[in-house]
Amino acid sequence: MDRAIVHMDLDSFFVSCERRNNSQLNGIPIIIGGGDRGVVASCSYEARYYGVRSAMPIKAAMRLCPDARIIRGDMDLYSKMSHEVTEIIEEKVPLLEKASIDEFYLDLSGMDRFFGCYQWTQELASRVMDHTGLPISFALSNNKTVSKIGTGEAKPVGHMEIKDTMIRPFLNPLSVRKIPMVGEVTYQLLSRVGIRTIHTLSEMPAEVLQKILGKNGIDLWRKANGIDENPVVPYTERKSISSEHTFEKDSINIIEIKSLITGMAEKLAHKLRKEKWLTSTVSVKIRYANFDTEIKQCRVSYTSADHTISKYALELFDKLYTRRMRIRLVGLKLTGLVHGEYQMNIFEDTQEMMNLYQSMDKIKNRFGKHAVGRASGFDFNTKPL
Structure with missing residues (x-):
């Protein structure tokens, strides 16, 4: 099929x-x-x-x-509107993948037996615009890469159908920048060897591209030739992300406990950014030596920044810890997650702060999550938290 x-x-x-x-x-x-x-x-x-x-x-x-x-x-506001659009599309589509806060993949394979997929998608796009007032563009093809590139060419408020026989003629004159996996570094590398259009890229021997770009070379060659077998992955929302620490001996060392919370915040925030989530609710849990458990939470502006999450977490701990008893367990939980491409609180953070997080994330992704971190989140007697 x-x-x-x-x-x-x-x-x-x-x-x-x-x-x-x-x-x-x-x-x-x-x-x-x-x-x-x-x-x-x-x-x-x-x-x-x-x-x-x-x-x-x-x-x-x-x-x-x-x-x-x-x-x-x-x-x-953006999260609310994204959910509205998602509900409209999800109600009609047999298989939906929400790629980001404003992007969707739909698998309509087999629906041509009943009605034309292109006309059906036009009607769905009109329904989204009529119900939400938001403009939307789309492209239909036989794979995710070509349809995504097609949407980019159809914008704004446009639509396009790229049939099998038209895939290569459609892709060939476009810049290699149009391929989703090509960033600025890859483009400059390809440009230096004379590869600037998808047509030129598609005619390069796959083995040569592999030598230039490593393991991504073959995948890039396939996409330049309009080949992409990646499936549409059913849409799901992750509900929460959390971390807990149980002390070997019940503790009343507030400095140590706050250091643990800061380390948890940094670890969870890095995971959020890596998986492309933002959180809107921070919860702190403590369990006393007598096993009484208390939890306090607060709403925050959507974020995945360490310093923002740790700030609220420490404030919650100060409000929560009132008995002055020894603590058996401390935990941090992030809920109200929104899936999207926005890896930081881009409305609050400065360019310098964004550069710092991006550099730290690169180090962690390459050398492990304990490779770098804030001094306040380290246990200097053992290893980073």
């Missing part, structure tokens, strides 16, 4: 949510971000015309587009 894979993407999602609530923002350059030292989380097409891009420092963006209006991000 031939596969029918759709990629749907909400256009300028953060900006569209803001414009839905305030029509006066229509038609003007918008930058979603926080503070003069923050970074661009999203921007409107009017701002992109001047060269503004996501992850660009706000100051640099304002030099390019001084008339842009800066709006502080509202992740609660």
Whole structure:
């Protein structure tokens, strides 16, 4: 059976949510971000015309587009709107994968026996826009890579069908940047050896690409040739992520306990960023020596930043620990998770803070989670927590 894979993407999602609530923002350059030292989380097409891009420092963006209006991000609003769209699509689609807060893959294989997949998806896109007021684009092809590239070419508020016979003619003239797995470093590496279009990439011997790019070379060659057998993975939401520590001997050492909490926060935050989650609720649990257990939690702005999570966790501990008894167990739990590509609290953190986290994550991913961390989260007698 031939596969029918759709990629749907909400256009300028953060900006569209803001414009839905305030029509006066229509038609003007918008930058979603926080503070003069923050970074661009999203921007409107009017701002992109001047060269503004996501992850660009706000100051640099304002030099390019001084008339842009800066709006502080509202992740609660964006999460709510994302759930609304998800419910509409999930109700109609036999197999749905939510790739991020604003991206979806649909497997419609076999539905052509009853009605055309392309027309059916057009009707679904119209339903999303009618019910939410948010613009959405999509592309239909036989695999995830081609449909995702197609959506990028169809934007804004566009749609495209790329049949099997049209895949190579569609891909060939495009820049290799259009392939989802090609970042700036990979592009520069390919560009230095004269590979700038997908057509050139597709004609390179796969073995040569493997020598240049390592294990990713073969996968990149396959995608350049329109080959992608990755399945649409059913959509699920992770409910929580947690960590607990039971003391060998009941403790009343507050410095040690707070150090443990800080270490837990750092470990869980790194896991959030690695798996691309944001949390909205922080909970702290303590179990006293007599086995009485108490839990306190608080709502926070969506984040996956160590310093934000540890700050709230330590505040909760101070409010929770009132008996002055020895503690048997301490735990930290993060709930209210949102799955997305936004690995940090991009509305609060500065460019310097983002660079620091990205560098720390690279070290941890390469050398292990204990390779680097805050001094406050270390047990210097043994190893990092």
